[in-house]
Each structure stands twice: as structure tokens, then as C-alpha cells.
Amino acid sequence: MTAKQSKKRRWVKMIAILGAIGVLYFLVIAVYILKNPQTKWDWEKVDLSEIDFSGDFVWGVAAAAHQVEGNNTNNQWYLWETAKDEKGNPRILNGQKAGLACDHWNRYSEDIQLMKDIGVTAYRFSIEWSRIEPKEGVFDTLAINHYLQVCDSLLYHGIEPMITLHHFSNPIWFEKKGAFEKAENVDDFIEFVEYVYPIFSDKVKNWCTINEPSVYVVDGYFNGINPPGISDPKLAGTVLRNILEAHIRAYHLIKSLPGGADAMVGLVKNMTYIDPYNPLNLGDWILSSYANRAFNESTLRFLETGKFNFVMPSMVKIKEENPLAIGSTDFIGLNYYSHYTLKFGFDLDNAFENRPLAHEIPTDMEYSQYPEGFYRAAKRVAKLGVPVIVTENGIADASDQYRDLFIRRYLYALSRAKKEGVDIRGYYYWSLMDNFEWSSGYDMKFGLYENDFQTQERKLRDGAKAFREIIEKCGNVGMW
Secondary structure: OHHHHHHHHHHHHHHHHHHHHHHHHHHHHHHHHHHHHOOOOOOOHHOOHOOOOOOOOEEEEEOOOOOOOOOOOHHHHHHHHOOOOOOOOOOHHHHOOOOOOHHHHHHHHHHHHHHHHHHEEEEEEEOHHHHOEEEEEEEOHHHHHHHHHHHHHHHHEEEEEEEEOOOOOOEHHHHHHHHHOOHHHHHHHHHHHHHHHHHHHHOOOOOEEEEEHHHHHHHHOOOOOOOOOOOHHHHHHHHHHHHHHHHHHHHHHHHHHHOOOHHHHEEEEEOOOOEEEOOOOHHHHHHHHHHHHHHHHHHHHHHHHEEEEEEEEEEEEEEEEEEHHOOOEEEEEEEEEEEEEEEOOOOOHHHHHOOOOOOOOOOOOEEEEEOOHHHHHHHHHHHHHHOOEEEOOOOOOOOOOOOOHHHHHHHHHHHHHHOOOOEEEEEEEEEEEEOOOHOOOOOOOOOEEEEEEEEEEEEOOHHHHHHHHHHHHOOOOOOO
């Protein structure tokens, strides 16, 4: 063999190897795509009048105590709002504080009338742990009586109350103990549940134990934008495990108490799909896949199998089992807003930044509109084998430019999932009115009603009228 022939053979071999690598690469990509399809519809061909929620379906709105009540001064968020980061900047956008918020503590009767005006017959709200137990082991009967009055008023007006026991806020005394960073502190939350459930059980049949455990963990212990402002993946996994244990124990406790067998008790799971920025980039796929497993699938599979798996390569690996997790929810509360798209990079500080896709319609938050993900999320959580209740869905849109379209497209996506067999029992819009949006302060306008925080005047937005129209068209049974 001549030198020229030998060189030619090496080139042919190299080309064959590169070709094989290319084929293998695209086969791997194909497998990822088949396992994680990114649903995308041609909205020009979708008939939005096909929204149908006939049958036993409930329409409601949702809110959280610290965001609307005002003057919650005994939880960790009150402290956070006056804190500075390492650069001396305020922790909340523009240095805003919750303060009086929507004064919902005093104006709840007016707000219940707003609910009636929009046509909803259900209200999901949280009872503020720090008000009810301002000091460890000390319970405030005045706070309890206030929430009982709220429930009585709701029922009088034909609105079904749904109580959330933990919606991001901790009493200061609990936070100082390390909150859910320590497994033994779960006992404190369980004692709170054991105290309040019997008091409300004859008025409230629908209970959410923990709101969005993954968001609590990601924003507080992974990216550090919420209290306690830590960035520690291993601690994030530990906190997620502990807060899910809090749910499991709360569920089984309520079921063991008088009336508990008839109560509907569920966990609220946010579903923010994490998709690859470039579907043909294997690095983007791997990054998004691990993020999805950690912050979506770890919780869902724990409830399905009793096995908790929180794994992020080179950062954290927590594997534990608790058979009591299986069946520990009578319904799954689904919170859905959008998806994130991640772009792989070797700079880990920036690798997990969301990169919104240019063709998607924006919102005022850092994510875009992605209604198809609502369909995907409903299909996924339905695999738990329990009814699905949409406990939050809404848009931050100060200009009110997109709210009408958002409501119609997102409810079309949910309706499509229901039509295909997903047992969806209700939908709670987030939120009744503009409120304090955590680290984003008051700049994010999610409300059906615009709120003037100087005068506390509420005004129905034009874009919100689509919601009222759909409720009137589809009907509302009042409870599920």
C-alpha cells in the first residue's frame, strides 16, 4: 500500500467515525425528544371558542396571606423586606415592602363581593401561621376568630373556602430554629396543623398542606432571591425532603382526626417545565433534564413510589424512601405559569439562567407565555391517579395587553387536557387583585382587579372580563 493510499484510508476511516458519532448524537437527541416532547400548537388554527368545562367543575380565585392581608410583621418575609444583599442592595425590587398590602385583613368582605361579581364560587387562601402562633406554643384566639369569620362570610355568600396551611411564610421563631432545614423542626409545623384543623374542619373541607415546595426551595436555597437567601444545592435537597415529609405527616394527621376521612387534602405542586433552549443541543438537553428531575420529578415520583431522588451531578445526591408518601394526597394542586428554557454553559453561575424564546409572547415576569405547557403539566400530574385542581394560574401584565388572550389560550389548553380524560375538577385564577409579589414587590400585576395601593380601590380589568365570560358560558357547580 502506497503512502497516498494509506492517507486516503485514514481519511475514510475518520469520516466514518465522525459520521457514526453524528448519527449517535442525533439518535440520542431523538430519544430525549421522544421522552420529553415539547408540545407546540399553531394558534392561528386553534378555535378558542372550543373551551368546555361542563360538568362538575369549580371556578375560583387564589391569594396568600402575606401578599394581601397587610401588616404581617411576625414572619421571615417581614425581616427580609428590610434586609440588604452582600452589595448593599435591597432584597425586594426597588426596596418595596409588603406593608399594608391590599388591606385584605380588614377588607375581606368587600373582596368577597368582588369574587361574586366575577362569578367564582371558591376561594383558596392561606392562614398565616405567624399570626396564629406568634410565639412557639402560644396561639392567638383573635387571629383564629378572624379566619373563622372569613370562612363564615365566604360560606354565607356561596363561596367554598380552601385553606392553604403553608404558603412560603414562616413565623420568625420557626425561622430562627432553622425552619425546614432541620428534620426535627417538622414537628412544629405538625403541631400547628393539629391545632388548627379541628377548629376549621366543620367549615372547610378542602385543604392544601404546602404551597409549591420546589419554589420555596429553589428561590430560598438555590438561587437565594427569597429568604433565607442561601445558594447551597445540598441544603436545597435537604429542605425539599423535609418539607415533603411535612406534607406527608400533615396529610396522615388530618386523616386520623375527626372528620378527616371526609376532608380533601392535597399538595400544591408548581409545574415549571424546564426545556432545552436549543432542542438540537445535547448539552441543553442534559442540563434541562437534570433540572427537571430535581425540581419536578423528584416530588412527583416521591408521591408515586415513596422514593425520594434529588440528584444534580457534582452538586448533590440525596436518595431516601418513605412508603407513607404513596397515596398521601387526595388531589394534586397544580400551579402553572410557563416553562423555562436553559442553555448549557461551562460557567455554572450562569448555566441555569432562563433564556426566553424569541417567538413566544412575553409577560412582565422573566418568563414568556407557554399555554401548551399547561396541557403537558395537567397530563403529567394526572399520572398520580388523583383529581387535578388548578390551584394557581395567571399572568403578570400591567398593561393588560395580553390578559384576555392569556386566559383564553391557557383555558383552551386545560380544556383540551380535560377533554382527553384528565380528571380536572377546578381552576383557581391567580389572583383576585394585584398584590405583593414576593421579591418582585408590587411591580407585577397579576390581578383580575387592578388595585390602587394608595386608596385600596379595586377595578376590574378589561382583560379579566374573558374569565367572567368563560365562567358564564361553562357554568359553575360551587364545590368539587
